[in-house]
Amino acid sequence: MTAYALPAPRMMGADFLKLRRRRGLVAVLAMLTVGAVTITYGTIEIMHLVDGTTHGPAGGVRHLGHGVWVLSALGAVAAAIVGSFASAGDLDAGVYRELVVTGRSRLALYLARIPAGFAFLLPFVAAGYALAAGASVVFAGSNPAPDTRLLVVTGLWTVLQVAFYYLLAVGISSLVGRSYTVGIVLAWRLALTPILATISALGIVRELVPGVALQSLAPAGLGDSIRQGPVIPMSLAATAAVLVVWAGVALAAGGRRDTTRDA
Amino acid sequence: MTTTPLTPYVVETVGLTKRFGDRTVVGDVALRVPRGVAFGYLGPNGAGKTTLIRMLLGLTPASSGSMSLLGFPLPHGRADALARVGAIVEEPRFHGHLTGRENLEIVAAVRGPHAYPLIDGALDRVGLSARAGDRVKTYSLGMRQRLGIARCLLADPQLLILDEPMNGLDPAGIQEFRGFVRSFVEEGRTIVLSSHLLDEVEKTCDHVAIVDQGRIVVQGSIDELRGVDGLHLVLEVDDTARARGLLAADRAVGLVADDGESLRVTLLDPAVVSDLNRRLVESGIAVRRLEPQQATLEQRFLEVTTRLENAA
Numbered sequence: 164m165t166a167y168a169l170p171a172p173r174m175m176g177a178d179f180l181k182l183r184r185r186r187g188l189v190a191v192l193a194m195l196t197v198g199a200v201t202i203t204y205g206t207i208e209i210m211h212l213v214d215g216t217t218h219g220p221a222g223g224v225r226h227l228g229h230g231v232w233v234l235s236a237l238g239a240v241a242a243a244i245v246g247s248f249a250s251a252g253d254l255d256a257g258v259y260r261e262l263v264v265t266g267r268s269r270l271a272l273y274l275a276r277i278p279a280g281f282a283f284l285l286p287f288v289a290a291g292y293a294l295a296a297g298a299s300v301v302f303a304g305s306n307p308a309p310d311t312r313l314l315v316v317t318g319l320w321t322v323l324q325v326a327f328y329y330l331l332a333v334g335i336s337s338l339v340g341r342s343y344t345v346g347i348v349l350a351w352r353l354a355l356t357p358i359l360a361t362i363s364a365l366g367i368v369r370e371l372v373p374g375v376a377l378q379s380l381a382p383a384g385l386g387d388s389i390r391q392g393p394v395i396p397m398s399l400a401a402t403a404a405v406l407v408v409w410a411g412v413a414l415a416a417g418g419r420r421d422t423t424r425d426a
Numbered sequence: 427m428t429t430t431p432l433t434p435y436v437v438e439t440v441g442l443t444k445r446f447g448d449r450t451v452v453g454d455v456a457l458r459v460p461r462g463v464a465f466g467y468l469g470p471n472g473a474g475k476t477t478l479i480r481m482l483l484g485l486t487p488a489s490s491g492s493m494s495l496l497g498f499p500l501p502h503g504r505a506d507a508l509a510r511v512g513a514i515v516e517e518p519r520f521h522g523h524l525t526g527r528e529n530l531e532i533v534a535a536v537r538g539p540h541a542y543p544l545i546d547g548a549l550d551r552v553g554l555s556a557r558a559g560d561r562v563k564t565y566s567l568g569m570r571q572r573l574g575i576a577r578c579l580l581a582d583p584q585l586l587i588l589d590e591p592m593n594g595l596d597p598a599g600i601q602e603f604r605g606f607v608r609s610f611v612e613e614g615r616t617i618v619l620s621s622h623l624l625d626e627v628e629k630t631c632d633h634v635a636i637v638d639q640g641r642i643v644v645q646g647s648i649d650e651l652r653g654v655d656g657l658h659l660v661l662e663v664d665d666t667a668r669a670r671g672l673l674a675a676d677r678a679v680g681l682v683a684d685d686g687e688s689l690r691v692t693l694l695d696p697a698v699v700s701d702l703n704r705r706l707v708e709s710g711i712a713v714r715r716l717e718p719q720q721a722t723l724e725q726r727f728l729e730v731t732t733r734l735e736n737a738a
Contacts, residue, residue, distance in 0.1 A: 266504055
């Protein structure tokens with residue numbers, strides 16, 4: 164692979180610019196991350212303030228789990244939207260061919276989108292999580308507050324989930340286009356994964372479902388507050404292999420499509 | 427960046443063919459574009475012009491044949507060749523939510539650090555400096571075409587490939603575009619301009635290839651093409667029938683047509699005009715008018731395409 168086949172840092176910056184300058188996308192992303200967490204904790208805390216005997220404080224370990232559940236679910240939605248824009252934005256605008264005729268390798272054009280999307284998406288997720296973590300501590304009241312280790316591990320787990328679905332969306336979007344990608348990723352993440360996880364007859368096959376693998380990595384300290392169906396114990400190696408293969412296959416298929424399509 | 431080989435032809439194709447299923451869109455094309463000219467690739471809509479350009483630019487693969495750009499064989503030398511090529515295929519497309527300058531910055535990022543310092547000059551040259559900070563979705567078609575040219579200039583191109591660049595432009599825009607093309611040629615750049623507009627190609631280009639149904643039917647300089655069958659004369663005499671008989675027997679005369687009032691004569695050898703006049707006069711035929719006529723590209727185009735239609 165020549166240097167011309169690799170994405171230059173400025174190419175990643177250019178792809179970041181294309182995302183950052185979409186005002187609607189920025190607004191939606193902010194709503195799905197920071198906005199959703201704010202509404203979640205705000206609602207619980209208001210309910211507590213109004214009726215403290217029925218509703219406990221908004222903070223604590225249990226509500227950290229609830230906040231992260233909301234953030235990871237809506238973060239997957241955000242990941243699907245950003246991934247599809249990052250991957251198919253040039254093609255939709257008709258600009259892809261204008262970039263191909265520069266002579267730069269198509270693989271470099273494709274690869275540049277991955278870090279650019281991360282740079283755009285993950286700060287929103289991090290900000291949303293920071294809010295959730297902060298609220299869990301500040302509003303803990305009589306509830307047990309999460310310790311630093313739990314906060315860090317939960318944060319990393321949240322970012323991992325969003326990053327995984329972003330990679331999946333990038334690959335799928337190159338294959339089927341932007342409009343279908345959001346639907347496919349969300350149907351898989353929010354509908355099919357919980358259904359497959361509960362079908363015990365599938366046995367060990369369920370471990371091949373990435374949502375199940377991600378769930379097996381959920382911080383034990385959060386208890387049942389983030390459970391989305393049965394927890395199927397998996398080794399770390401098996402979990403990593405499932406996630407790497409899914410993301411790798413999606414990205415490779417998308418890359419193959421992008422490098423061979425008529426531009 | 428690899429040094430560009432100094433070849434006499436900036437575009438060279440041999441037997442270049444593109445098929446979609448059973449349909450041949452570009453057939454056995456042998457194209458040679460000389461360096462430093464404005465080259466018109468002229469043909470009716472659906473003649474395969476855009477497909478040929480898309481193959482040259484690596485947007486779609488060829489079914490068979492070989493091609494080179496700036497002396498680099500394709501597709502192997504694609505990156506080196508396209509580094510010094512600017513192109514507009516069909517209409518220039520941009521991210522509408524970004525400004526003109528940001529759109530150029532995106533292409534500069536892809537082309538490499540050497541392209542960034544060229545952005546201001548490119549915007550200035552096409553007269554868009556004042557609007558460079560506006561979103562492209564607010565631009566008119568003419569402004570987008572100019573921004574497309576600015577984007578091409580980020581390659582400091584030796585070769586510009588422009589596919590139907592005049593489409594949709596108003597007369598002022600066409601005039602302006604023609605000016606751009608001529609100024610680029612004066613700088614030593616080569617322009618390949620595909621068009622179905624005969625008049626535009628004739629006014630803008632030095633060389634032309636006429637393409638029909640995916641095949642090049644004739645190529646050469648505009649002057650060569652206008653007079654490729656010899657010199658055309660309009661002749662008015664007092665005895666048309668006798669003059670026609672005399673001319674038809676002359677080996678230097680290729681074609682004699684009688685429109686009722688005058689004879690239209692094609693001479694295979696332009697040097698015999700004065701001999702012809704003398705022989706007519708010596709035969710007792712009074713010559714009232716003898717006028718050499720320059721054939722237009724349109725006449726040539728119609729001749730060539732008519733010949734093809736008759737042969738089909």
